[in-house]
Amino acid sequence: MNCEEARSLFVDYWSDALTGGASEEFSLHLEACQQCRSEAESLKGLWTSLSAIPEEDPGPRTRTRFHDLLRSWRQAESVRRGWFPLAAHPAFQAVAAALILTLGIGAGYLLRSQEGARGASSGQSEIAQLRAEVSNMRQLVALSLLQQQNASDRLRGVSYAYRVEHDDPQVVDALLTTVSLDSNVNVRLAAVDALSNVSSPAARLGLEQTLDRQTSPLVQIAILDQLVQWRDRAARAVVESLVSDRDADPEVRQHAQWALREIQ
Amino acid sequence: MLAVRGGDLAALATLFERHHRALFNYFLHISGSRDHGEDLVQDVFFRILKYRRSFDPDQPFRPWMYRIARSAHADLASKRRLETALGEREFSVTSRVDEGLRQQQEISLLQRALARLPAEKREILVLSRFQNLKHDEIASMLGCEVGAVKVRVYRAVRALGQIYMELSGERAS
Numbered sequence: 001m002n003c004e005e006a007r008s009l010f011v012d013y014w015s016d017a018l019t020g021g022a023s024e025e026f027s028l029h030l031e032a033c034q035q036c037r038s039e040a041e042s043l044k045g046l047w048t049s050l051s052a053i054p055e056e057d058p059g060p061r062t063r064t065r066f067h068d069l070l071r072s073w074r075q076a077e078s079v080r081r082g083w084f085p086l087a088a089h090p091a092f093q094a095v096a097a098a099l100i101l102t103l104g105i106g107a108g109y110l111l112r113s114q115e116g117a118r119g120a121s122s123g124q125s126e127i128a129q130l131r132a133e134v135s136n137m138r139q140l141v142a143l144s145l146l147q148q149q150n151a152s153d154r155l156r157g158v159s160y161a162y163r164v165e166h167d168d169p170q171v172v173d174a175l176l177t178t179v180s181l182d183s184n185v186n187v188r189l190a191a192v193d194a195l196s197n198v199s200s201p202a203a204r205l206g207l208e209q210t211l212d213r214q215t216s217p218l219v220q221i222a223i224l225d226q227l228v229q230w231r232d233r234a235a236r237a238v239v240e241s242l243v244s245d246r247d248a249d250p251e252v253r254q255h256a257q258w259a260l261r262e263i264q
Numbered sequence: 265m266l267a268v269r270g271g272d273l274a275a276l277a278t279l280f281e282r283h284h285r286a287l288f289n290y291f292l293h294i295s296g297s298r299d300h301g302e303d304l305v306q307d308v309f310f311r312i313l314k315y316r317r318s319f320d321p322d323q324p325f326r327p328w329m330y331r332i333a334r335s336a337h338a339d340l341a342s343k344r345r346l347e348t349a350l351g352e353r354e355f356s357v358t359s360r361v362d363e364g365l366r367q368q369q370e371i372s373l374l375q376r377a378l379a380r381l382p383a384e385k386r387e388i389l390v391l392s393r394f395q396n397l398k399h400d401e402i403a404s405m406l407g408c409e410v411g412a413v414k415v416r417v418y419r420a421v422r423a424l425g426q427i428y429m430e431l432s433g434e435r436a437s
Contacts, residue, residue: 058298070309181335
Protein backbone atom coordinates (compact mmCIF):
# COMPACT_ATOMS: atom_id res chain seq x y z
CA MET A 1 0.00 0.00 0.00
CA ASN A 2 1.36 3.41 -0.92
CA CYS A 3 0.64 6.76 0.76
CA GLU A 4 -2.10 7.72 -1.69
CA GLU A 5 -3.95 4.46 -1.11
CA ALA A 6 -3.52 4.82 2.63
CA ARG A 7 -4.99 8.36 2.60
CA SER A 8 -8.06 7.10 0.79
CA LEU A 9 -8.65 4.88 3.85
CA PHE A 10 -8.11 7.58 6.49
CA VAL A 11 -11.83 8.24 6.82
CA ASP A 12 -12.51 4.53 7.41
CA TYR A 13 -9.72 4.51 9.99
CA TRP A 14 -11.18 7.53 11.81
CA SER A 15 -14.61 5.90 11.81
CA ASP A 16 -13.28 2.50 12.96
CA ALA A 17 -14.67 1.02 9.74
CA LEU A 18 -11.47 -0.68 8.54
CA THR A 19 -11.70 -4.44 8.53
CA GLY A 20 -9.91 -7.53 7.24
CA GLY A 21 -6.97 -7.35 4.87
CA ALA A 22 -7.34 -3.63 4.25
CA SER A 23 -7.00 -2.97 7.97
CA GLU A 24 -3.81 -5.05 8.20
CA GLU A 25 -2.26 -3.42 5.15
CA PHE A 26 -3.18 0.00 6.48
CA SER A 27 -1.60 -0.72 9.86
CA LEU A 28 1.56 -1.99 8.20
CA HIS A 29 1.78 1.18 6.13
CA LEU A 30 1.31 3.44 9.17
CA GLU A 31 4.04 1.57 11.02
CA ALA A 32 6.42 2.12 8.13
CA CYS A 33 5.41 5.69 7.14
CA GLN A 34 5.91 8.31 9.81
CA GLN A 35 4.28 11.07 7.74
CA CYS A 36 1.02 9.15 7.18
CA ARG A 37 0.98 8.01 10.80
CA SER A 38 1.34 11.55 12.06
CA GLU A 39 -1.29 12.96 9.69
CA ALA A 40 -3.77 10.15 10.33
CA GLU A 41 -3.52 10.60 14.09
CA SER A 42 -3.69 14.40 14.15
CA LEU A 43 -6.66 14.50 11.76
CA LYS A 44 -8.36 11.70 13.69
CA GLY A 45 -8.41 14.03 16.69
CA LEU A 46 -10.06 16.72 14.59
CA TRP A 47 -12.54 14.21 13.11
CA THR A 48 -13.51 13.07 16.61
CA SER A 49 -13.80 16.59 17.96
CA LEU A 50 -16.37 17.43 15.27
CA SER A 51 -18.82 15.27 17.20
CA ALA A 52 -18.78 17.97 19.91
CA ILE A 53 -20.72 20.29 17.60
CA PRO A 54 -24.27 19.77 18.79
CA GLU A 55 -27.26 19.27 16.52
CA GLU A 56 -29.75 22.11 16.50
CA ASP A 57 -33.52 21.81 16.62
CA PRO A 58 -35.53 23.68 14.03
CA GLY A 59 -38.14 26.08 15.36
CA PRO A 60 -41.68 24.85 16.05
CA ARG A 61 -43.00 26.67 12.97
CA THR A 62 -41.18 24.15 10.75
CA ARG A 63 -43.55 21.38 11.80
CA THR A 64 -46.60 23.68 11.62
CA ARG A 65 -45.68 24.82 8.11
CA PHE A 66 -45.12 21.24 6.96
CA HIS A 67 -48.55 20.12 8.17
CA ASP A 68 -50.14 23.19 6.54
CA LEU A 69 -48.41 22.27 3.29
CA LEU A 70 -49.51 18.65 3.51
CA ARG A 71 -53.09 19.59 4.33
CA SER A 72 -53.42 22.05 1.46
CA TRP A 73 -51.78 19.61 -0.97
CA ARG A 74 -54.18 16.82 0.03
CA GLN A 75 -57.15 19.16 -0.33
CA ALA A 76 -56.00 20.12 -3.82
CA GLU A 77 -55.53 16.44 -4.69
CA SER A 78 -59.02 15.56 -3.52
CA VAL A 79 -60.48 18.34 -5.67
CA ARG A 80 -58.63 17.04 -8.71
CA ARG A 81 -59.32 13.39 -7.91
CA GLY A 82 -62.51 13.43 -9.94
CA TRP A 83 -60.76 13.91 -13.27
CA PHE A 84 -57.02 14.43 -13.10
CA PRO A 85 -55.96 10.79 -12.54
CA LEU A 86 -57.48 10.12 -15.93
CA ALA A 87 -54.57 12.03 -17.47
CA ALA A 88 -52.22 9.19 -16.50
CA HIS A 89 -54.46 6.55 -18.02
CA PRO A 90 -53.67 5.24 -21.54
CA ALA A 91 -57.35 5.53 -22.46
CA PHE A 92 -57.29 9.22 -21.57
CA GLN A 93 -54.20 9.70 -23.69
CA ALA A 94 -55.91 7.95 -26.61
CA VAL A 95 -58.95 10.18 -26.18
CA ALA A 96 -56.70 13.22 -25.94
CA ALA A 97 -54.95 12.20 -29.18
CA ALA A 98 -58.33 11.72 -30.89
CA LEU A 99 -59.45 15.10 -29.60
CA ILE A 100 -56.31 16.75 -30.92
CA LEU A 101 -56.91 15.10 -34.30
CA THR A 102 -60.53 16.26 -34.33
CA LEU A 103 -59.54 19.77 -33.38
CA GLY A 104 -56.89 19.71 -36.11
CA ILE A 105 -59.47 18.66 -38.70
CA GLY A 106 -61.76 21.36 -37.38
CA ALA A 107 -58.99 23.92 -37.73
CA GLY A 108 -58.37 22.79 -41.32
CA TYR A 109 -62.05 23.06 -42.11
CA LEU A 110 -62.16 26.52 -40.68
CA LEU A 111 -59.14 27.52 -42.74
CA ARG A 112 -60.94 26.49 -45.88
CA SER A 113 -64.19 28.05 -44.86
CA GLN A 114 -62.31 31.24 -44.11
CA GLU A 115 -62.39 31.95 -47.82
CA GLY A 116 -66.09 31.25 -47.92
CA ALA A 117 -69.10 33.18 -46.92
CA ARG A 118 -68.13 33.80 -43.32
CA GLY A 119 -66.22 36.90 -42.45
CA ALA A 120 -62.45 36.64 -42.26
CA SER A 121 -62.15 38.12 -38.81
CA SER A 122 -64.63 35.74 -37.19
CA GLY A 123 -62.88 32.73 -38.80
CA GLN A 124 -59.48 33.84 -37.54
CA SER A 125 -60.83 34.27 -34.06
CA GLU A 126 -62.20 30.72 -33.99
CA ILE A 127 -58.94 29.35 -35.40
CA ALA A 128 -57.01 31.13 -32.68
CA GLN A 129 -59.34 29.64 -30.10
CA LEU A 130 -58.91 26.15 -31.53
CA ARG A 131 -55.15 26.55 -31.63
CA ALA A 132 -55.16 27.59 -27.98
CA GLU A 133 -57.24 24.54 -27.06
CA VAL A 134 -54.90 22.21 -28.97
CA SER A 135 -51.92 23.83 -27.28
CA ASN A 136 -53.51 23.42 -23.84
CA MET A 137 -54.26 19.77 -24.56
CA ARG A 138 -50.66 19.14 -25.66
CA GLN A 139 -49.41 20.89 -22.56
CA LEU A 140 -51.59 18.70 -20.35
CA VAL A 141 -50.45 15.50 -22.07
CA ALA A 142 -46.77 16.54 -21.94
CA LEU A 143 -46.90 17.48 -18.24
CA SER A 144 -48.78 14.30 -17.40
CA LEU A 145 -46.34 12.03 -19.25
CA LEU A 146 -43.32 13.76 -17.68
CA GLN A 147 -44.60 12.65 -14.27
CA GLN A 148 -44.85 8.96 -15.21
CA GLN A 149 -42.82 6.22 -13.49
CA ASN A 150 -41.84 4.57 -16.74
CA ALA A 151 -38.83 6.14 -18.50
CA SER A 152 -40.25 5.52 -21.98
CA ASP A 153 -43.44 7.40 -20.98
CA ARG A 154 -41.32 10.29 -19.75
CA LEU A 155 -39.44 10.25 -23.07
CA ARG A 156 -42.81 10.53 -24.82
CA GLY A 157 -43.57 13.45 -22.51
CA VAL A 158 -40.40 15.20 -23.66
CA SER A 159 -41.37 14.54 -27.26
CA TYR A 160 -44.80 16.13 -26.61
CA ALA A 161 -43.03 19.10 -25.03
CA TYR A 162 -41.51 19.83 -28.47
CA ARG A 163 -44.99 20.44 -29.81
CA VAL A 164 -46.12 22.78 -27.05
CA GLU A 165 -45.63 26.51 -27.53
CA HIS A 166 -41.91 26.84 -26.98
CA ASP A 167 -41.81 29.30 -24.12
CA ASP A 168 -44.68 27.84 -22.10
CA PRO A 169 -43.40 28.44 -18.52
CA GLN A 170 -44.99 25.29 -17.07
CA VAL A 171 -43.44 23.06 -19.71
CA VAL A 172 -40.04 24.81 -19.42
CA ASP A 173 -40.19 24.30 -15.66
CA ALA A 174 -41.10 20.60 -16.10
CA LEU A 175 -38.26 20.09 -18.60
CA LEU A 176 -35.74 21.76 -16.30
CA THR A 177 -36.93 19.57 -13.44
CA THR A 178 -36.48 16.55 -15.68
CA VAL A 179 -32.91 17.64 -16.55
CA SER A 180 -32.14 18.09 -12.84
CA LEU A 181 -33.83 15.13 -11.25
CA ASP A 182 -34.80 12.41 -13.69
CA SER A 183 -33.08 9.13 -12.83
CA ASN A 184 -32.70 8.13 -16.49
CA VAL A 185 -29.82 9.65 -18.50
CA ASN A 186 -31.65 9.28 -21.84
CA VAL A 187 -34.65 11.20 -20.54
CA ARG A 188 -32.36 13.94 -19.22
CA LEU A 189 -30.56 14.14 -22.58
CA ALA A 190 -33.88 14.37 -24.45
CA ALA A 191 -35.04 17.14 -22.10
CA VAL A 192 -31.85 19.15 -22.77
CA ASP A 193 -32.50 18.74 -26.48
CA ALA A 194 -36.13 19.86 -26.10
CA LEU A 195 -34.97 22.99 -24.28
CA SER A 196 -32.92 23.95 -27.35
CA ASN A 197 -36.19 25.18 -28.90
CA VAL A 198 -36.82 27.50 -25.98
CA SER A 199 -35.58 31.06 -25.99
CA SER A 200 -36.74 32.18 -22.54
CA PRO A 201 -34.07 33.38 -20.07
CA ALA A 202 -35.50 30.93 -17.49
CA ALA A 203 -34.43 27.99 -19.65
CA ARG A 204 -30.89 29.32 -20.05
CA LEU A 205 -30.52 30.10 -16.36
CA GLY A 206 -31.98 26.72 -15.41
CA LEU A 207 -29.56 24.81 -17.62
CA GLU A 208 -26.60 26.84 -16.32
CA GLN A 209 -27.58 26.05 -12.74
CA THR A 210 -27.89 22.34 -13.32
CA LEU A 211 -24.54 22.00 -15.13
CA ASP A 212 -22.31 21.41 -12.11
CA ARG A 213 -24.90 19.27 -10.34
CA GLN A 214 -25.20 16.74 -13.14
CA THR A 215 -24.00 13.26 -12.34
CA SER A 216 -23.68 12.19 -15.97
CA PRO A 217 -20.78 13.44 -18.15
CA LEU A 218 -22.97 12.89 -21.22
CA VAL A 219 -25.62 15.27 -19.93
CA GLN A 220 -22.97 17.81 -18.93
CA ILE A 221 -21.55 17.73 -22.45
CA ALA A 222 -25.05 18.12 -23.95
CA ILE A 223 -25.68 21.15 -21.72
CA LEU A 224 -22.32 22.66 -22.70
CA ASP A 225 -23.20 22.20 -26.38
CA GLN A 226 -26.51 23.93 -25.80
CA LEU A 227 -24.90 26.86 -23.99
CA VAL A 228 -22.47 27.21 -26.91
CA GLN A 229 -25.35 27.10 -29.39
CA TRP A 230 -27.03 29.94 -27.48
CA ARG A 231 -23.70 31.81 -27.24
CA ASP A 232 -24.69 32.29 -23.63
CA ARG A 233 -22.01 34.60 -22.23
CA ALA A 234 -23.73 34.67 -18.86
CA ALA A 235 -22.74 31.00 -18.51
CA ARG A 236 -19.02 31.78 -18.50
CA ALA A 237 -18.68 31.68 -14.72
CA VAL A 238 -20.27 28.26 -14.35
CA VAL A 239 -18.29 26.84 -17.29
CA GLU A 240 -15.05 28.27 -15.86
CA SER A 241 -15.85 26.65 -12.55
CA LEU A 242 -16.28 23.31 -14.33
CA VAL A 243 -12.95 23.77 -16.12
CA SER A 244 -11.19 24.26 -12.80
CA ASP A 245 -13.01 21.43 -11.00
CA ARG A 246 -10.37 18.73 -10.60
CA ASP A 247 -12.98 16.20 -9.59
CA ALA A 248 -14.94 16.60 -12.81
CA ASP A 249 -14.69 14.07 -15.62
CA PRO A 250 -11.57 14.84 -17.76
CA GLU A 251 -13.53 14.79 -21.02
CA VAL A 252 -16.13 17.12 -19.56
CA ARG A 253 -13.40 19.53 -18.45
CA GLN A 254 -11.86 19.39 -21.92
CA HIS A 255 -15.25 20.05 -23.49
CA ALA A 256 -15.84 22.89 -21.04
CA GLN A 257 -12.55 24.49 -22.13
CA TRP A 258 -13.71 24.34 -25.73
CA ALA A 259 -17.12 25.74 -24.77
CA LEU A 260 -15.47 28.60 -22.90
CA ARG A 261 -13.53 29.59 -26.01
CA GLU A 262 -16.66 29.39 -28.15
CA ILE A 263 -18.91 31.56 -25.99
CA GLN A 264 -16.32 34.30 -25.43
CA MET B 265 -41.63 6.73 0.38
CA LEU B 266 -43.22 3.93 -1.64
CA ALA B 267 -46.54 4.70 0.05
CA VAL B 268 -46.19 8.42 -0.72
CA ARG B 269 -45.33 7.66 -4.32
CA GLY B 270 -48.39 5.42 -4.52
CA GLY B 271 -50.66 8.28 -3.41
CA ASP B 272 -50.75 7.86 0.38
CA LEU B 273 -49.71 11.45 1.08
CA ALA B 274 -50.30 11.13 4.82
CA ALA B 275 -47.28 8.81 4.93
CA LEU B 276 -45.11 11.85 4.21
CA ALA B 277 -45.66 12.94 7.82
CA THR B 278 -43.67 9.87 8.95
CA LEU B 279 -40.82 10.76 6.60
CA PHE B 280 -40.91 14.33 7.89
CA GLU B 281 -40.60 13.20 11.51
CA ARG B 282 -37.76 10.86 10.62
CA HIS B 283 -35.66 13.24 8.51
CA HIS B 284 -36.53 16.90 9.05
CA ARG B 285 -34.10 17.48 11.93
CA ALA B 286 -31.18 15.97 10.02
CA LEU B 287 -32.12 17.98 6.95
CA PHE B 288 -32.33 21.17 9.00
CA ASN B 289 -28.84 20.58 10.40
CA TYR B 290 -27.52 19.83 6.92
CA PHE B 291 -28.84 23.18 5.69
CA LEU B 292 -27.62 24.93 8.83
CA HIS B 293 -24.09 23.63 8.24
CA ILE B 294 -23.96 24.55 4.59
CA SER B 295 -25.94 27.79 4.62
CA GLY B 296 -25.23 29.09 8.12
CA SER B 297 -28.73 30.46 8.59
CA ARG B 298 -31.55 29.04 10.71
CA ASP B 299 -34.17 30.89 8.67
CA HIS B 300 -32.81 29.53 5.41
CA GLY B 301 -32.57 26.07 7.01
CA GLU B 302 -36.24 26.09 7.99
CA ASP B 303 -37.33 27.43 4.58
CA LEU B 304 -35.26 24.81 2.79
CA VAL B 305 -36.65 21.93 4.85
CA GLN B 306 -40.10 23.09 3.76
CA ASP B 307 -38.93 23.33 0.16
CA VAL B 308 -37.52 19.79 0.22
CA PHE B 309 -40.79 18.26 1.40
CA PHE B 310 -42.71 20.33 -1.14
CA ARG B 311 -40.44 18.97 -3.90
CA ILE B 312 -40.80 15.42 -2.57
CA LEU B 313 -44.57 15.79 -2.96
CA LYS B 314 -44.25 17.37 -6.37
CA TYR B 315 -41.77 14.88 -7.82
CA ARG B 316 -42.78 11.79 -5.83
CA ARG B 317 -43.45 9.78 -8.99
CA SER B 318 -39.84 10.20 -10.12
CA PHE B 319 -38.61 8.28 -7.04
CA ASP B 320 -37.06 5.00 -8.13
CA PRO B 321 -38.24 2.23 -5.74
CA ASP B 322 -35.10 0.22 -6.47
CA GLN B 323 -32.92 3.00 -5.07
CA PRO B 324 -32.54 4.05 -1.42
CA PHE B 325 -34.53 7.05 -0.24
CA ARG B 326 -31.93 9.15 1.57
CA PRO B 327 -29.59 9.83 -1.41
CA TRP B 328 -32.64 10.85 -3.46
CA MET B 329 -33.82 13.15 -0.69
CA TYR B 330 -30.37 14.73 -0.35
CA ARG B 331 -30.16 15.21 -4.12
CA ILE B 332 -33.36 17.21 -3.84
CA ALA B 333 -31.92 19.04 -0.81
CA ARG B 334 -28.76 20.00 -2.73
CA SER B 335 -30.85 21.20 -5.64
CA ALA B 336 -33.09 23.28 -3.34
CA HIS B 337 -30.07 24.84 -1.65
CA ALA B 338 -28.35 25.59 -4.96
CA ASP B 339 -31.48 27.34 -6.24
CA LEU B 340 -31.78 29.45 -3.10
CA ALA B 341 -28.05 30.21 -3.02
CA SER B 342 -28.12 31.44 -6.59
CA LYS B 343 -30.99 33.74 -5.71
CA ARG B 344 -29.69 35.06 -2.41
CA ARG B 345 -25.93 34.56 -2.63
CA LEU B 346 -25.91 32.52 0.56
CA GLU B 347 -22.19 31.94 0.50
CA THR B 348 -21.47 35.48 1.66
CA ALA B 349 -23.53 34.98 4.80
CA LEU B 350 -21.55 32.06 6.17
CA GLY B 351 -19.17 34.15 8.25
CA GLU B 352 -22.01 35.09 10.56
CA ARG B 353 -23.44 31.70 11.21
CA GLU B 354 -26.40 31.69 13.57
CA PHE B 355 -26.15 29.02 16.24
CA SER B 356 -28.37 28.69 19.20
CA VAL B 357 -26.35 29.00 22.40
CA THR B 358 -29.11 28.59 24.93
CA SER B 359 -28.63 24.85 25.17
CA ARG B 360 -24.94 25.20 25.90
CA VAL B 361 -24.81 27.86 28.57
CA ASP B 362 -23.87 25.36 31.24
CA GLU B 363 -21.05 23.77 29.30
CA GLY B 364 -17.46 24.55 30.13
CA LEU B 365 -16.03 27.72 28.64
CA ARG B 366 -13.14 25.89 27.05
CA GLN B 367 -15.37 23.40 25.29
CA GLN B 368 -17.58 26.26 24.18
CA GLN B 369 -14.57 28.03 22.66
CA GLU B 370 -13.47 24.80 21.00
CA ILE B 371 -16.88 24.31 19.41
CA SER B 372 -16.97 27.93 18.30
CA LEU B 373 -13.54 27.55 16.68
CA LEU B 374 -14.61 24.38 14.87
CA GLN B 375 -17.75 26.09 13.61
CA ARG B 376 -15.75 29.06 12.34
CA ALA B 377 -13.29 26.73 10.63
CA LEU B 378 -16.15 24.81 9.00
CA ALA B 379 -17.72 28.05 7.79
CA ARG B 380 -14.44 29.01 6.11
CA LEU B 381 -14.11 25.75 4.21
CA PRO B 382 -14.82 26.01 0.47
CA ALA B 383 -18.45 25.08 -0.19
CA GLU B 384 -17.81 21.74 -1.91
CA LYS B 385 -15.44 20.57 0.86
CA ARG B 386 -17.82 21.70 3.57
CA GLU B 387 -20.69 19.88 1.93
CA ILE B 388 -18.96 16.52 1.60
CA LEU B 389 -17.69 16.74 5.16
CA VAL B 390 -21.19 17.53 6.43
CA LEU B 391 -22.70 14.65 4.47
CA SER B 392 -20.09 12.20 5.73
CA ARG B 393 -19.56 13.36 9.32
CA PHE B 394 -22.81 14.96 10.41
CA GLN B 395 -25.48 13.37 8.26
CA ASN B 396 -23.95 9.91 8.71
CA LEU B 397 -24.58 9.00 5.10
CA LYS B 398 -22.71 5.92 3.93
CA HIS B 399 -19.98 6.60 1.43
CA ASP B 400 -21.74 4.56 -1.25
CA GLU B 401 -24.87 6.70 -0.69
CA ILE B 402 -22.82 9.88 -1.10
CA ALA B 403 -21.18 8.40 -4.20
CA SER B 404 -24.57 7.69 -5.76
CA MET B 405 -25.69 11.24 -4.94
CA LEU B 406 -22.63 12.85 -6.46
CA GLY B 407 -22.25 10.40 -9.34
CA CYS B 408 -18.71 9.32 -8.51
CA GLU B 409 -16.86 6.30 -7.14
CA VAL B 410 -16.82 5.44 -3.43
CA GLY B 411 -13.02 5.79 -3.44
CA ALA B 412 -13.33 9.32 -4.81
CA VAL B 413 -15.74 10.23 -1.99
CA LYS B 414 -13.29 8.97 0.64
CA VAL B 415 -10.45 10.95 -0.90
CA ARG B 416 -12.62 14.09 -0.99
CA VAL B 417 -13.54 13.63 2.67
CA TYR B 418 -9.85 13.25 3.54
CA ARG B 419 -9.00 16.44 1.63
CA ALA B 420 -11.85 18.29 3.33
CA VAL B 421 -10.66 17.23 6.79
CA ARG B 422 -7.08 18.18 5.93
CA ALA B 423 -8.24 21.62 4.73
CA LEU B 424 -10.35 21.99 7.87
CA GLY B 425 -7.28 21.16 9.96
CA GLN B 426 -5.26 23.88 8.25
CA ILE B 427 -7.97 26.50 8.78
CA TYR B 428 -8.43 25.36 12.37
CA MET B 429 -4.70 25.79 13.03
CA GLU B 430 -4.74 29.26 11.51
CA LEU B 431 -7.69 30.29 13.66
CA SER B 432 -6.07 28.78 16.76
CA GLY B 433 -2.96 30.86 16.01
CA GLU B 434 -5.06 34.01 15.64
CA ARG B 435 -6.76 33.32 18.96
CA ALA B 436 -3.46 32.63 20.73
CA SER B 437 -1.93 35.85 19.45
